[in-house]
Amino acid sequence: MCESRVNEVSTIVRNIKYDRHVYDSENVIEKENPYYSKKYEEAYKKSITNPEEFWPEVGKLVTWTKPWDKVMDHSHPPFTKWFAGGELNACYNAVDRHVEAGRGSKVALIHDSPLTKTVRKITYAELLDQVSHLAGALAKLGVSKGDRVLIYMPLIPEAVIAMLATARLGGVHSVVFGGFAARELCARIVHAEPKVIIAASCGIEPHKIVRYKDILNDAIEWSSHKPNKCIIFQRRNVECAPIDVEMDILWEDALKMAGPHECIPVEANDPLYILYTSGTTDQPKGIQRPVGGHIATLTWSMSVIYGMGPNDVWWAASDLGWVVGHSYICYAPLLYGITSVMYEGKPDRTPDPGQYFRIINEHKVNAIFTVPTAFRVIHREDPDIEFGRKYSIRSLRTIFVAGEHCDYETKMWAEKTFNVPVLNHWWQTETGHAITATCLGYGHNLSPPKYTAGMPFPGYDIKILRSDGMEASNNELGRIVIKLPLPPGTMSTLYQAPERFCQVYFSRYPGYYDTMDAGYKDEYGYIYVTARDDDVINVAGHRISTSALEDVVLAHPDIADATVVGVPEHTKGEVPLCLYVIKRNAKKSEVAISRDLLRMVRELVGPIAAFRMAVAVRGLPRTRSGKTCRKSISDLARNKEVRISGTVEDPTVYKDIKAALQKLGFAHTAPDPQ
Ligand code: COA
Ligand code: AMP
Numbered sequence: 185m186c187e188s189r190v191n192e193v194s195t196i197v198r199n200i201k202y203d204r205h206v207y208d209s210e211n212v213i214e215k216e217n218p219y220y221s222k223k224y225e226e227a228y229k230k231s232i233t234n235p236e237e238f239w240p241e242v243g244k245l246v247t248w249t250k251p252w253d254k255v256m257d258h259s260h261p262p263f264t265k266w267f268a269g270g271e272l273n274a275c276y277n278a279v280d281r282h283v284e285a286g287r288g289s290k291v292a293l294i295h296d297s298p299l300t301k302t303v304r305k306i307t308y309a310e311l312l313d314q315v316s317h318l319a320g321a322l323a324k325l326g327v328s329k330g331d332r333v334l335i336y337m338p339l340i341p342e343a344v345i346a347m348l349a350t351a352r353l354g355g356v357h358s359v360v361f362g363g364f365a366a367r368e369l370c371a372r373i374v375h376a377e378p379k380v381i382i383a384a385s386c387g388i389e390p391h392k393i394v395r396y397k398d399i400l401n402d403a404i405e406w407s408s409h410k411p412n413k414c415i416i417f418q419r420r421n422v423e424c425a426p427i428d429v430e431m432d433i434l435w436e437d438a439l440k441m442a443g444p445h446e447c448i449p450v451e452a453n454d455p456l457y458i459l460y461t462s463g464t465t466d467q468p469k470g471i472q473r474p475v476g477g478h479i480a481t482l483t484w485s486m487s488v489i490y491g492m493g494p495n496d497v498w499w500a501a502s503d504l505g506w507v508v509g510h511s512y513i514c515y516a517p518l519l520y521g522i523t524s525v526m527y528e529g530k531p532d533r534t535p536d537p538g539q540y541f542r543i544i545n546e547h548k549v550n551a552i553f554t555v556p557t558a559f560r561v562i563h564r565e566d567p568d569i570e571f572g573r574k575y576s577i578r579s580l581r582t583i584f585v586a587g588e589h590c591d592y593e594t595k596m597w598a599e600k601t602f603n604v605p606v607l608n609h610w611w612q613t614e615t616g617h618a619i620t621a622t623c624l625g626y627g628h629n630l631s632p633p634k635y636t637a638g639m640p641f642p643g644y645d646i647k648i649l650r651s652d653g654m655e656a657s658n659n660e661l662g663r664i665v666i667k668l669p670l671p672p673g674t675m676s677t678l679y680q681a682p683e684r685f686c687q688v689y690f691s692r693y694p695g696y697y698d699t700m701d702a703g704y705k706d707e708y709g710y711i712y713v714t715a716r717d718d719d720v721i722n723v724a725g726h727r728i729s730t731s732a733l734e735d736v737v738l739a740h741p742d743i744a745d746a747t748v749v750g751v752p753e754h755t756k757g758e759v760p761l762c763l764y765v766i767k768r769n770a771k772k773s774e775v776a777i778s779r780d781l782l783r784m785v786r787e788l789v790g791p792i793a794a795f796r797m798a799v800a801v802r803g804l805p806r807t808r809s810g811k812t813c814r815k816s817i818s819d820l821a822r823n824k825e826v827r828i829s830g831t832v833e834d835p836t837v838y839k840d841i842k843a844a845l846q847k848l849g850f851a852h853t854a855p856d857p858q
Contacts, residue, residue: 239480268452273354274348277519296525297528299388332458334376336382337383340528380415385397397416416433458470468732489617489625492551541573550579555586664702664703666697702714737784742766743767762781764800766800777800802837804837823850
């Protein structure tokens with residue numbers, strides 16, 4: 185990006201008018217350090233050196249039915265407890281307290297679906313009515329404190345209602361993303377053992393109807409655990425599903441089953457939800473989120489990170505099946521009492537690439553949170569903004585991106601197009617909120633250095649470690665770790681797997697949380713996240729485990745060996761590539777096997793994996809201890825020079841792999857692997 189463009193954007197950014205409480209230029213000592221913020225420095229330092237004094241200020245932002253006894257209990261690391269002994273209810277804080285304060289007529293949710301051509305607005309009072317009645321139904325079906333409710337729904341308000349109704353009873357929800365296939369859903373049902381499942385008849389994608397109820401029926405049939413009942417929301421304006429009179433209750437009948445249910449207080453460290461995410465094995469990890477610290481931190485983040493005011497409109501363009509959806513479509517905006525937009529559509533083709541602009545214009549959106557991929561597709565489909573130009577986007581103040589690496593071209597394009605700062609921040613399902621960010625509430629410089637994901641958010645004592653465990657110097661690449669304790673709101677454990685929790689995250693670097701991301705820190709303290717350092721890949725901002733894909737591939741009867749790696753792709757950032765070795769006595773041809781693999785992954789993992797490349801090779805690079813050298817393969821696809829490790833059993837396989845990659849269109853001008 186040329187220098188003049190950078191200056192132009194900086195001018196735009198400086199000219200933007202922010203509320204005084206949000207952007208305070210006097211707070212920035214420009215001459216000494218253009219990025220210095222006194223407010224931030226003081227807050228950050230206090231959060232690390234004196235957490236017992238820092239966090240109560242955040243805790244006070246939500247309503248407690250019983251005050252906490254102890255701010256932090258770090259006696260059994262890594263199982264830190266925050267606000268120990270305090271009691272509260274997440275649903276009360278997200279819904280009831282706004283209605284009690286006289287803000288019942290305020291719009292809580294705007295559901296905008298170009299796929300069904302509908303816009304629905306739901307006020308806080310309406311939300312309370314539906315949530316409390318659904319909670320009544322759940323209670324009648326046997327759900328009480330600590331019981332799990334699994335939710336399998338598309339991005340519709342009923343999914344938020346289901347989450348809040350579960351939380352109202354002190355239950356634990358587990359939302360499963362609709363793009364996963366029945367096998368993945370089944371694995372989650374078996375693990376979470378829900379008493380009730382709440383599902384929709386279908387989801388809707390641009391080119392197909394996704395029959396959620398059919399997928400659910402298969403998953404329940406295969407599952408060793410059966411729920412007591414399923415509550416089914418029929419999407420009458422799309423497609424209804426056949427109902428099993430024994431097992432299923434219609435949503436509208438459930439709402440009439442019982443009266444409204446009150447909020448049940450829970451202890452601050454009780455679980456609010458379980459959210460399954462990909463790990464380095466084929467078994468997803470059930471991230472368990474504690475209620476108290478999480479809802480307090482989320483409420484606070486709306487002003488301190490995102491600079492939202494009490495009358496603002498917020499839009500997180502994600503899905504409730506991901507952590508961004510949990511935190512920033514459902515909980516944070518509602519806890520903060522503002523309006524949250526739910527957009528059921530794609531950025532580029534429902535029906536055109538002008539939709540982001542239309543939504544901003546129509547709902548007067550003040551800030552967006554999305555993934556860089558969304559801008560890459562709009563840019564690709566409508567480089568001159570012919571579709572978007574007709575809408576006014578004057579209400580927009582800021583765009584926040586996360587979920588994957590944000591390339592500079594995309595950031596600059598989005599800044600120029602939307603005429604607001606595009607602020608990258610880094611986080612994980614495990615943390616539930618940003619680990620690093622540009623904090624509007626602290627008056628951070630809105631033109632942070634190129635490529636950075638921001639400054640460490642309070643509570644995160646971030647270190648960059650070399651492979652020998654020593655701390656890296658400034659600008660030196662290493663593993664990003666966080667010194668314990670992790671701040672309030674981050675995961676408390678892995679559901680029913682505390683040993684795995686300790687082993688996965690805390691065993692490699694004792695005393696630290698291992699983020700499994702690689703990156704570096706600069707002289708100003710900014711953090712840069714370069715890549716995932718394990719076997720997880722990031723497809724259009726979705727986290728996919730290569731092991732889970734390999735597991736499916738290896739089940740093919742004609743395959744002797746296989747590996748799946750992430751390779752670069754222009755729009756989605758990264759997509760999976762499978763290299764496999766055919767058995768000597770194989771019954772099928774390579775073409776037929778590859779076709780089988782694409783179908784198997786769609787059926788068993790789901791279309792969201794975007795698994796479209798599978799090719800046969802003579803052999804795979806394996807070390808003598810049996811490890812596949814995945815990184816060297818993905819480096820080859822990235823046109824990087826590959827140095828063959830001395831422990832690789834058969835280095836000649838690289839020649840064949842290089843040829844296979846070239847056939848797929850990957851250029852390789854770097855020297856041959858040696
Ligand atoms: N339920 C069922 N199926 C779903 C689904 C859902 N909620 N979401 C996606 N799918 C399916 C799609 O229909 C597609 O199936 P196909 O292979 O039959 O076409 C497949 O999963 C891949 O979907 P997607 O990743 O959306 O790819 P795409 O090519 O259709 O669209 C983008 C690409 C970039 C437009 C899309 O990924 C996107 O909007 N991403 C940005 C926003 C976002 O949601 N980020 C989430 C992380 S915070
Ligand atoms: P998830 O748990 O699905 O939110 O994915 C978390 C992973 O996404 C992180 O471990 C990173 O690898 C990646 N990620 C999230 N935010 C960023 C970012 N701003 N820059 C680079 N990678 C990111």
